[in-house]
Amino acid sequence: MNLELIKYALLNVRKRKLRSGLTVLSILIGVTAIYALVSFGVGLQNYVDVIAEQAGVDKIFLQARGIGAPGTDPNFFISKDDVEFVEKINGVQEISGLYMKTSEVKKDRQIKFVFGTGIDPDKWEFIEESFTAGVEKGRALKKGDIDKAVLGYNYQLENKIFRKPVSLGEKLEINGRKFEVVGFFEEIGNPQDDSNIYFTYGAIEDMFPEVKDKFGWAMVKANRNTEPRALAESIQEKLRKHKGQEEGKEDFFVQTFEDALQTFTNIITVLNGVLVLIALISVIVAAVNTTNTMYTAVLERTKEIGVMKAVGARNSSILHIYVVESGIVGLIGGIMGVLLGFAISSIGGAIAVQAGFSFLKPAFPIWLTSGSILFAFTVGAISGVLPAIRASKLRPVDALRYE
Amino acid sequence: MAILDFFSYSIENLRHRKLRSWLTMIGIFIGIAAVVALIGLGEGLRGAITGQFGFLGPDVLAVQASGLNFAGPPGQAVVNPLTKDLTEKIKSIPGVDIAVNRYIETGAFEFNDIQDIVFAWNVPENKERSKFEKMLNLKVSQGRLLKDGDKFKVVLGNSFTDEDRFGKPIQVGNNIIFEGKQFEVVGILEKKGSFIFDTAVIMNEDVLISEFKDDDSVNAIAIKVNDLKSIGNVKRNVEELLRKERGVKEGEEDFTVQSPESALESLDDVLFGVQLFISIIAFISLVVGGIGITNTMYTAVLERTKEIGIMKSIGARNSSIFTLFFMESGFLGFVGGLIGVAIGVALANLFAFAGRQALGSDLIKADVSLALVFGSLLFSVIVGLIAGTVPAYHASKKNPVDALRYK
Numbered sequence: 001m002n003l004e005l006i007k008y009a010l011l012n013v014r015k016r017k018l019r020s021g022l023t024v025l026s027i028l029i030g031v032t033a034i035y036a037l038v039s040f041g042v043g044l045q046n047y048v049d050v051i052a053e054q055a056g057v058d059k060i061f062l063q064a065r066g067i068g069a070p071g072t073d074p075n076f077f078i079s080k081d082d083v084e085f086v087e088k089i090n091g092v093q094e095i096s097g098l099y100m101k102t103s104e105v106k107k108d109r110q111i112k113f114v115f116g117t118g119i120d121p122d123k124w125e126f127i128e129e130s131f132t133a134g135v136e137k138g139r140a141l142k143k144g145d146i147d148k149a150v151l152g153y154n155y156q157l158e159n160k161i162f163r164k165p166v167s168l169g170e171k172l173e174i175n176g177r178k179f180e181v182v183g184f185f186e187e188i189g190n191p192q193d194d195s196n197i198y199f200t201y202g203a204i205e206d207m208f209p210e211v212k213d214k215f216g217w218a219m220v221k222a223n224r225n226t227e228p229r230a231l232a233e234s235i236q237e238k239l240r241k242h243k244g245q246e247e248g249k250e251d252f253f254v255q256t257f258e259d260a261l262q263t264f265t266n267i268i269t270v271l272n273g274v275l276v277l278i279a280l281i282s283v284i285v286a287a288v289n290t291t292n293t294m295y296t297a298v299l300e301r302t303k304e305i306g307v308m309k310a311v312g313a314r315n316s317s318i319l320h321i322y323v324v325e326s327g328i329v330g331l332i333g334g335i336m337g338v339l340l341g342f343a344i345s346s347i348g349g350a351i352a353v354q355a356g357f358s359f360l361k362p363a364f365p366i367w368l369t370s371g372s373i374l375f376a377f378t379v380g381a382i383s384g385v386l387p388a389i390r391a392s393k394l395r396p397v398d399a400l401r402y403e
Numbered sequence: 404m405a406i407l408d409f410f411s412y413s414i415e416n417l418r419h420r421k422l423r424s425w426l427t428m429i430g431i432f433i434g435i436a437a438v439v440a441l442i443g444l445g446e447g448l449r450g451a452i453t454g455q456f457g458f459l460g461p462d463v464l465a466v467q468a469s470g471l472n473f474a475g476p477p478g479q480a481v482v483n484p485l486t487k488d489l490t491e492k493i494k495s496i497p498g499v500d501i502a503v504n505r506y507i508e509t510g511a512f513e514f515n516d517i518q519d520i521v522f523a524w525n526v527p528e529n530k531e532r533s534k535f536e537k538m539l540n541l542k543v544s545q546g547r548l549l550k551d552g553d554k555f556k557v558v559l560g561n562s563f564t565d566e567d568r569f570g571k572p573i574q575v576g577n578n579i580i581f582e583g584k585q586f587e588v589v590g591i592l593e594k595k596g597s598f599i600f601d602t603a604v605i606m607n608e609d610v611l612i613s614e615f616k617d618d619d620s621v622n623a624i625a626i627k628v629n630d631l632k633s634i635g636n637v638k639r640n641v642e643e644l645l646r647k648e649r650g651v652k653e654g655e656e657d658f659t660v661q662s663p664e665s666a667l668e669s670l671d672d673v674l675f676g677v678q679l680f681i682s683i684i685a686f687i688s689l690v691v692g693g694i695g696i697t698n699t700m701y702t703a704v705l706e707r708t709k710e711i712g713i714m715k716s717i718g719a720r721n722s723s724i725f726t727l728f729f730m731e732s733g734f735l736g737f738v739g740g741l742i743g744v745a746i747g748v749a750l751a752n753l754f755a756f757a758g759r760q761a762l763g764s765d766l767i768k769a770d771v772s773l774a775l776v777f778g779s780l781l782f783s784v785i786v787g788l789i790a791g792t793v794p795a796y797h798a799s800k801k802n803p804v805d806a807l808r809y810k
Contacts, residue, residue: 022698026691033687065520067509068475075509075582076520102470104482104657111655113470113482175482210618249518251511275684281437282688285430289695292426296702 009325012297013332023286023293024333027376030283031337032344034276035372039345039362041272047189047359048265052258054132059257060220060232062086062095062239065250071100071216076251080213085242086235091226096123099204100216103197106173107162114152114161116174116197118204121145130219131188138168138183146202149174150183154194154356161195175207189359220254228256286333287383294326294387305391306399315392322388323381330380334373341372413731416703424735427699431739431783432746434689439747439771439779441685444754445678446775447768453671455597455766459663462631463538464638466493466624466645469657473670476507476522478622483657486619489648493626496640498633501534503527504608505623508615510582512604514569523557523581523604525611538627539600546575546590553607557586560601561594584614596765634662689786692739696790700732704798711798712806721799728795729788736787740780748776 013020062082066073083097099118104111119127121143128134141150155166171178174197188194205212220235222228236254240247298305305318345362352360417424459465466489470481478484493502505524512521527535528551535541541548549558557579564572573579577588581604595601628637641660651657659666704711711724751769758767 018701019698022694022701026694029687029691029694033684037684067520067522068479069471069473072471072475072480073509074479102474102480102482104469106655109655111469111657115471249511249513251520275681278437278441278681278684279687281433281685282691285433285688285691285695288426288430288433289691289698292423292430292695293698295422295426 005320005324006328008321009328012301012325013328016297019293019296020329023290023329024336026286026289027283027330027333027380028337028340030279030286031334031372031376032341033279033282035338035341035368036345036348036362037272037275037279038368038372039341039364040348040360041269041276042365042368043349043361043363044268044272044359045265046363047361048261051132052261055130055257056221057256057258058093058222058224058226058228059130060222060228060235061255061257061260062218062220062235062252063255064217064252071098072102074211074214077211077214077216078218078252080215082239082243082252083215083218086218086220086239089231089235089238091223091231091234092220093223094123094126094221095218096120096126097215097218098127099199099201099208099211099214101204101208101211103175105161105197107166108164110162112161112195114195114197115192116199116204118199118201121200126221127219130221131185133186133188135183136186138181140183141198141200143200144202145182145200146206147177147179148182148200149179149203150185150198151181152185152194152196152198153187154191155181156184160356177207179203187358189357191356194356228258232256283379287379290326290329290380290383291386293329294322294384295390297325298322298387298391301391302394302399302402305394306396306402309394309396310400318394319388319392322391323384326384326387327377327381330383331373331377333380334376337376338369338372409726409730410734412727413734416707416731417734420703423699423702427695427735428739428742430692430695431689431736431786432743434685434692435740435743435779435783436747436750437685437688438682439744439775440750440754440769441681442678442775443747443751443769443771444767445681446772447751447755447770448766449671449674449678450770451596451766451768452674453667455599456663456667456670459538459625461662461664462628462634463663464626464628464634464641464660465663465666466626466641466658466660467622469659476509476622477505478507478620483649484620484622485624485658487621488619489645490621490624492644492648493624493641496637496644498629498637498640500627500629501531501538502624502626503531503535504621505625506608506611506616507622508582508611510615511580513580514563514573514577515571517569519568521581521602521604523606523611523615525608526605527608534627538625541600542593543590544593546588548590549605549607551607553589554610555584555586556589556606557581558590558592558605559588560592560603560605562598562601564591582615689782693786693790696732696735696787697794699735700728700791700794701797703731704728704794707798708801708806708809711801712803712809715801715803716807724801725795725799728798729791732791732795733784733788736783736785736790737780739787740783743783744776744779747771747779 062078063070064073064076064078066076078097080097083095086092087095101116101118102113103116104113119141121141124140135150141148151166154160158165166172166181168181170181172181185198222231232254236250239252240250245251308318342364349360349362352358466485467477468481468483468485474480487504490502490504493499507522507524509520509522512519526532526549536548543558544561549556559573562568566572573588575588575590578585579588586606592600626637626641628634638660642656645658646653646656649657714724748771751771755767755769759765
């Protein structure tokens with residue numbers, strides 16, 4: 001019986017090709033939009049998970065408060081004394097302060113402003129581990145590299161930062177001084193990080209003597225046996241006492257890498273959720289369209305329903321016929337929507353990578369694909385319920401008489 | 404057939420198939436409501452955000468050193484800051500009414516044993532004071548503005564009177580601590596709706612410099628010109644002066660001289676892009692609604708095949724049949740749009756209200772312009788008409804003999 005039901009439904013869908021086609025179209029549009037949006041959301045979450053895994057959950061940020069981007073407010077900073085104090089706290093395995101200075105880079109009369117990061121050359125490996133990225137070409141900075149710099153990935157590309165790519169060994173004018181490029185970082189995946197410039201402590205202190213020992217922020221690594229969140233709290237409390245500040249009046253804050261990442265993912269998830277909700281509106285409209293189509297189908301086939309009932313079909317059978325028919329319309333829309341969504345996301349992802357946003361990479365887990373198709377089927381079936389009830393309640397005598 | 408007959412015939416038919424017409428219109432009005440509500444909210448939000456910055460007149464120029472502009476307050480994330488001696492030189496350029504140093508200092512603010520990080524900016528002294536106050540349209544809601552010689556006195560932005568910020572509202576006569584120094588509050592500014600005023604601590608220039616600055620750098624220089632017509636000339640002269648003073652070549656400037664409004668353009672572009680993307684997603688539902696109309700119209704044509712046959716056999720022209728169905732479908736769009744706009748306007752205001760309550764931010768506003776209302780209405784009619792074109796064309800091309808025979 002079940003198979004026959006589906007056959008009958010398919011037959012009816014095919015008989016009214018145009019009308020079914022338009023209904024399928026309206027469902028597939030909504031499913032496409034939702035599938036594409038969610039695939040980007042999932043992809044971003046995957047990206048964040050990979051970073052969290054590679055950088056390790058044992059990292060903690062020590063940041064100054066202040067206004068503007070982290071590390072740019074000259075009145076709030078993490079001092080060398082703070083770093084040395086935190087280094088001695090029980091549970092801290094390693095700590096390194098980083099300078100943050102806006103820098104002006106010049107090449108062939110083109111001027112760009114980017115973030116310059118001052119790194120302790122002795123802690124280079126620790127920093128690479130924390131950034132989950134290392135020097136890909138050339139070499140890392142060494143102590144005494146006062147006129148040498150390592151550049152972000154994007155400097156090697158044409159028409160990205162400068163019209164012409166920068167090559168290894170080239171001398172660039174940075175903040176009015178000549179720097180030799182000795183290395184390039186591997187791709188991090190967002191235009192801001194990939195345009196950073198890395199200096200030694202010595203180079204930053206030489207260019208900007210006023211910031212000596214005033215770091216923008218510091219990266220901390222917890223001991224293997226220490227719970228990072230507990231360590232973060234202990235750093236917060238001990239440093240506060242060390243600096244003689246009252247609780248709630250600290251000029252710094254401590255956050256685990258995991259919590260910072262979570263804040264970021266939460267924002268992305270909420271934004272993505274809003275977009276999906278807006279896209280969902282089109283599915284609601286599609287459901288209304290489907291209901292409409294099914295009402296029309298019931299009307300057209302009134303006589304047929306009468307005949308079926310006259311030869312003994314039960315109300316429930318009639319109900320099933322129409323719900324299944326409308327579910328199938330949804331199912332077809334869902335399958336086509338997933339295919340189209342897959343194509344659109346893949347193209348969109350490729351464009352994002354081209355634009356330097358390689359963290360915007362869609363992912364297509366099975367649950368998303370099967371879920372979207374199931375969702376479309378359910379929406380279709382639910383849209384058919386009201387028309388199906390009307391069909392099942394038709395009186396055979398009236399229905400047979402209907403012209 | 405008169406145009407009125409077309410109308411009454413369409414309405415008659417729509418009323419005849421009440422359920423189907425309603426369902427079709429629901430499709431359109433959901434889409435229109437979504438588009439109107441989202442565009443309305445987006446416009447309001449965009450206006451509110453750019454309004455945070457766009458409070459200066461067109462006769463003002465802002466000089467800033469180049470750097471990462473959105474990384475913090477002006478002059479914070481720059482490489483080579485401006486210096487205050489430049490301001491004196493700018494003053495002697497013909498056409499400049501006033502040129503004032505803008506200092507922005509961040510610091511810890513304390514009141515009622517609660518601390519927050521805020522920023523302070525300066526008001527110039529002597530005869531520039533009144534011109535500057537006029538330029539920014541500074542007015543107090545309590546107390547008074549600063550005057551020369553007001554040492555350790557401040558005027559605060561209106562948000563400092565919020566009860567939940569420092570436990571109790573700050574009032575004129577209270578003492579506050581900024582970066583460890585005690586100040587007396589002599590005035591509270593009127594609420595401006597821009598964080599640059601509402602969250603600011605305002606002090607005299609000499610106090611700010613002597614207490615908190617240890618170099619000659621300034622965050623920005625504000626210039627007001629005598630005559631709006633000469634602003635282009637003044638801009639060129641200032642640029643030339645700065646190139647000479649800072650030793651940079653034309654085309655390699657490490658500073659910008661801009662009217663604040665043009666500086667806002669790039670921010671506005673970004674916001675507009677976001678708004679456009681959201682509108683496109685909302686727009687999808689309207690397309691789906693349009694498909695619903697096409698479907699309904701095809702069904703209508705099919706049902707009324709015999710009727711079409713009769714009309715044709717008694718002399719109706721193809722164009723009349725086309726117009727009949729075309730208008731009916733436009734009508735579906737129009738009524739759907741009408742209901743949709745009404746719901747959309749209500750939703751936009753409801754969301755804005757709920758957002759303000761939930762987030763406590765005055766930034767969330769709905770701005771449904773007349774252009775948006777009429778544009779949406781017109782658009783829904785167009786969607787209806789486009790959706791009906793193909794079905795109406797099919798109806799008009801039916802062969803009368805076949806149509807009459809149709810069961």
